[in-house]
Amino acid sequence: MIGSRYLPLLTTLAIFILAYALCIAQFPNMLSTRVLGNLLTDNAFLGIAAVGMTFVILSGGIDLSIGSVIAFCGVFLAVGMGEWGIPPVLAIVLLLVIVTAFGATMGAMIHYLAMPAFIVTLAGMFFARGMAFLLSTASVPINAPLYDTLQSLYFRMPGGGRLTFIGMVMLAVFIGGMILAHRTRFGRNVYAIGGNVQSAELMGVPVAATTIGIYALSSFLAGISGIVFSIYTSAGYSLAAVGVELDAIAAVVIGGTILTGGSGFVAGTFLGILVMGLIQTYIVFDGTLSSWWTKIVIGLLLFSFIVLQRGLVWFTERRANAAAAAHA
Amino acid sequence: MNASLRSGLLRLAPQIAALAVILALCAAIAPGFFDISFANGRLYGSLIDILNRGAPTALLAIGMTLVIATKGIDLSVGAVMAICGATAAALITSGYGLPATLALTLATGIVCGLWNGALVAFLGIQPIIATLILMVAGRGIAQLITEGVILTFNDQGLIFVGSGILFGVPMPVVLWILIALAVGLAVRFSALGMLIEAVGVNRRAAYLSGVGTAGLLLAVYALSGFCAAIAGTIAAADIRGADANNAGLWLELDAILAVVIGGNSLLGGRFSIVGSLVGAMIIQSINTGILLSGYPPEFNLVIKAVIIVAILVLQSPTSRAFLAFAWRKRSSASQEAAGQQPAPGRQAS
Numbered sequence: 222m223i224g225s226r227y228l229p230l231l232t233t234l235a236i237f238i239l240a241y242a243l244c245i246a247q248f249p250n251m252l253s254t255r256v257l258g259n260l261l262t263d264n265a266f267l268g269i270a271a272v273g274m275t276f277v278i279l280s281g282g283i284d285l286s287i288g289s290v291i292a293f294c295g296v297f298l299a300v301g302m303g304e305w306g307i308p309p310v311l312a313i314v315l316l317l318v319i320v321t322a323f324g325a326t327m328g329a330m331i332h333y334l335a336m337p338a339f340i341v342t343l344a345g346m347f348f349a350r351g352m353a354f355l356l357s358t359a360s361v362p363i364n365a366p367l368y369d370t371l372q373s374l375y376f377r378m379p380g381g382g383r384l385t386f387i388g389m390v391m392l393a394v395f396i397g398g399m400i401l402a403h404r405t406r407f408g409r410n411v412y413a414i415g416g417n418v419q420s421a422e423l424m425g426v427p428v429a430a431t432t433i434g435i436y437a438l439s440s441f442l443a444g445i446s447g448i449v450f451s452i453y454t455s456a457g458y459s460l461a462a463v464g465v466e467l468d469a470i471a472a473v474v475i476g477g478t479i480l481t482g483g484s485g486f487v488a489g490t491f492l493g494i495l496v497m498g499l500i501q502t503y504i505v506f507d508g509t510l511s512s513w514w515t516k517i518v519i520g521l522l523l524f525s526f527i528v529l530q531r532g533l534v535w536f537t538e539r540r541a542n543a544a545a546a547a548h549a
Numbered sequence: 550m551n552a553s554l555r556s557g558l559l560r561l562a563p564q565i566a567a568l569a570v571i572l573a574l575c576a577a578i579a580p581g582f583f584d585i586s587f588a589n590g591r592l593y594g595s596l597i598d599i600l601n602r603g604a605p606t607a608l609l610a611i612g613m614t615l616v617i618a619t620k621g622i623d624l625s626v627g628a629v630m631a632i633c634g635a636t637a638a639a640l641i642t643s644g645y646g647l648p649a650t651l652a653l654t655l656a657t658g659i660v661c662g663l664w665n666g667a668l669v670a671f672l673g674i675q676p677i678i679a680t681l682i683l684m685v686a687g688r689g690i691a692q693l694i695t696e697g698v699i700l701t702f703n704d705q706g707l708i709f710v711g712s713g714i715l716f717g718v719p720m721p722v723v724l725w726i727l728i729a730l731a732v733g734l735a736v737r738f739s740a741l742g743m744l745i746e747a748v749g750v751n752r753r754a755a756y757l758s759g760v761g762t763a764g765l766l767l768a769v770y771a772l773s774g775f776c777a778a779i780a781g782t783i784a785a786a787d788i789r790g791a792d793a794n795n796a797g798l799w800l801e802l803d804a805i806l807a808v809v810i811g812g813n814s815l816l817g818g819r820f821s822i823v824g825s826l827v828g829a830m831i832i833q834s835i836n837t838g839i840l841l842s843g844y845p846p847e848f849n850l851v852i853k854a855v856i857i858v859a860i861l862v863l864q865s866p867t868s869r870a871f872l873a874f875a876w877r878k879r880s881s882a883s884q885e886a887a888g889q890q891p892a893p894g895r896q897a898s
Contacts, residue, residue: 283677334868336861337815339622339677343802344857351850358847467685480678513692513793520686527682531672 226484228533229477229526233492236522240499248506254382256502261388264498266291266450267468268391268491272398273442274469275490279402280435281415281482282338286327286345287443288465290320292458293353294447299361299457309367317444323349324440328433342436346466353459360458363451371452387449394445398487411435415482471523472497479530496522564812564827571831572596575838582841591714595837597722603833604721605630605780605797609804610811610825611729612662612773615736617808619769620749620817621669621676626804628687629661629777630797634785635691637707638700647706655778661687662774666767684801691793701790711786721783725826728776733822742820745769749817806853807832810860 245252261268270287277284294316301312327345331338374386402408410431413421422428451457476493478485500518504510558565575595576582585594609626616623636657640650661683668679702708713720736742747755748762756762780800785791809815810831811824832853839849862868 330858330861334861340805340809340815340857340861343805344854344861347802347850347857348854351847351852351854354845354847354850358845467681470681471685474678480675511692511697513689513697516689517686517693520682520689523685524682527668527674527678528672531674 229479229529230486230489230492232526232529233475233477233489233496237492237496237499240496240503244499244503244506251502251506254378254380256382258378258382258384258388260495260498260502261391262383262385262453263501264494265385265387265391266446266453266462267465267472267497268494269394269446269449270443270465271469271472271490271494272394272487273439273446274466275398275473275476275478275485275487276402276411276435277338277439278470278473278478278480279415279482279485280411280432281418282331282432282435283342283470284327284345284436284439284443285339285342285466286323286349287439287446287469288462288467289346289349289353290323290440290443291447291450291462291465292460293349293356294320294444295451295454295457295461296353296356296361296459297457298448298451299363300356302363302365303361309365313448316448317441320444320447321437321441324443325433325437327440328436329429331436332429332432338436350459356459357457358459360456362456368452368455372455387452390445390449394442395487395491402487407431407434412483415484417483468497468519471519474530475519475522475526477526479534480527561812561821561824561827564810564824564831567810568827568831568834571834571838575834575841578838579841587717590717591719592717595841597719599830599833599837600722601719602837603829604719604725605784605800606803606807606832607725607826607829608728608776608780608783609773609800610807610829611725611732611822612769612776613801613804613808614811614813614820614822614825615732615745615769616676616773617805617813617815618745618749618817618820619766620752621766621769622680622805622815623662623665623770623773624677624680624801625661625665625683625687626773626777626780627797627799627801628684628691629658629774630781630784630800631691631791631793632661632687632694633658633778633781634791634796635694635700635793637782637785638702638791639694641702641704641707642700647704650707651710651782654782655775658774658776658778658781659771660774661777662771663767665774666770669770670763670766688793691791691796695791695793697793699790699792703789707782708786708789711783711788721787724779724783728779729822729826732772736822741765746818746820749820803832804829806857809857 241251250256270291273287274284297316297319298309298312301307301315302309307315323345327341330336330341334341371386375383376389378384402411410421410426413424413426414428414431418428447462450462454461472493473485473490474480474493475496476485476489476491478489497519501515504512504515572582579595582595585592585596587593609630613623613626633654637650637654640653641647645653665676665680665683668674668682669676672679710720710724715723736745744755744760744765747758747760748765752762777797781797784796807828808825810828811821811826812828813820813824835852835856836846836849839846839852
């Protein structure tokens with residue numbers, strides 16, 4: 222018997238396989254490593270940010286700032302390497318330090334001020350976007366030799382598909398995320414806080430340090446995502462990546478993570494990203510559908526997964542109640 | 550009544566003081582800021598402009614106040630604005646009359662609100678998530694209605710909603726003040742307001758003591774959708790077209806910010822619509838002030854962020870406890886109302 226813990230994950234997997242099969246039935250060309258490679262490349266920045274979001278949602282929180290952080294990263298890198306003349310590697314290191322400190326600050330505010338994560342990260346969203354605006358309102362091109370090298374770096378898969386550098390970064394982040402979530406103390410603490418903060422605290426989980434760590438991690442990954450996004454677009458633009466936080470939340474939910482926290486998998490988020498990418502690829506292949514169908518279909522998927530989750534929670538609670546009644 | 554009015558004003562003192570300070574700063578930057586003139590049958594002046602430009606945020610804030618009072622949140626209002634603006638434009642250009650267009654537009658907003666309310670009330674989904682669905686899908690639906698273009702229209706009646714003048718006052722101002730009055734009177738002169746607060750404080754306790762929580766939640770979200778519909782119509786009428794991508798973009802955040810600045814707790818319970826409206830006007834005054842000062846509007850977001858953080862620090866349980874402690878120590882001799890939770894107003898002053 223499959224535990225209800227795995228049911229959302231398996232549902233997503235089934236949906237992805239089914240959807241991909243249907244796509245292939247209609248467009249046989251979609252069964253190629255080229256499509257798969259592009260799927261990974263095009264969604265690399267979203268996937269990386271979604272890993273951070275998975276940790277945040279697993280802990281029962283939410284992070285609305287990641288889209289703005291991604292935009293800030295692009296602008297910071299473009300202005301830093303261009304106008305200020307900072308060497309690329311130094312600029313990247315500096316950037317990651319800044320965004321990680323930014324995330325840690327948000328985490329500290331959420332914990333010590335005991336305010337909802339929603340509103341704190343909302344302030345963070347305004348702040349990061351505003352800082353990006355202050356650096357530059359124009360779209361600044363990035364002309365660094367390092368970027369050319371990274372853009373032309375790829376691994377040729379059988380069948381002619383290209384696994385690009387940024388696709389590889391995403392895969393690496395997902396693997397790292399899985400290890401962090403399921404094989405480390407930090408990961409267990411995140412699940413514990415998401416399950417119940419009070420019990421976690423009573424069990425001796427360092428709630429303050431973990432909360433700060435979660436938001437620092439989310440911002441750090443948003444920083445990596447921003448770097449990947451700037452490699453992808455070769456530019457920094459302060460209005461870029463608007464609404465990415467919503468796409469990331471959608472990917473996490475479609476991936477089967479319960480929004481109240483405490484249950485879910487990083488691997489599920491990967492499937493969520495693939496499903497969302499597949500919808501976009503299908504629309505591109507079809508050619509007659511408009512891009513706004515993406516939003517509607519993602520909305521529908523979100524709805525059905527949330528209802529599925531509610532159903533599961535309701536079902537397990539009823540079973541628990543029935544068991545309790547049988548004991549009494 | 551007089552006493553409750555006074556206590557209400559006292560509670561809103563920091564918000565009103567903040568608004569006064571911001572307006573004074575604006576006046577210092579731009580001489581003649583407070584001038585109001587009457588010409589061509591309408592009032593002119595920066596203050597009127599703030600009231601007028603702040604109309605969508607103020608309208609959304611009215612619905613959002615009640616939603617937040619039930620411990621909920623409505624992220625979809627911006628998308629609902631886009632849907633309703635698109636509906637209005639599509640109906641008027643396909644030959645419907647003005648009354649039919651307005652009625653159907655408002656009905657669309659109410660249906661959107663009912664959808665959110667049903668998810669929250671019947672399926673028990675967290676409000677952030679329930680309304681996220683419509684926030685994501687809503688702009689897609691709006692684009693479906695406008696078929697991906699900016700639908701323009703030239704119907705004078707519909708344009709009047711956005712830029713018309715009634716008794717010398719811009720129509721959007723009339724609309725938001727009227728709706729605020731209607732909602733405010735409805736919740737304060739009946740038990741509705743108290744019931745809404747009861748749901749926000751403890752939904753289960755309210756349900757067990759006989760409050761129709763499901764109906765109330767539905768009604769509150771429907772009202773939020775209704776307000777978003779009016780705001781969407783104003784936004785569309787203002788530019789004489791429905792822009793599915795940009796209409797109401799980020800306004801849900803402004804509306805939430807207005808409610809929070811107004812001294813309402815995101816954790817539900819006691820609420821003040823007047824506070825939210827003052828909050829909306831504070832936000833609009835900041836926007837106008839930044840424009841007047843000649844600073845690049847890019848500062849807007851950073852300043853907003855700083856304001857939210859300042860308010861969060863003031864509202865947070867930790868600093869509340871600290872301030873309450875300090876307050877009690879100071880007034881321990883008089884022993885007055887030490888047991889009561891101090892209002893945010895008294896802490897800030």
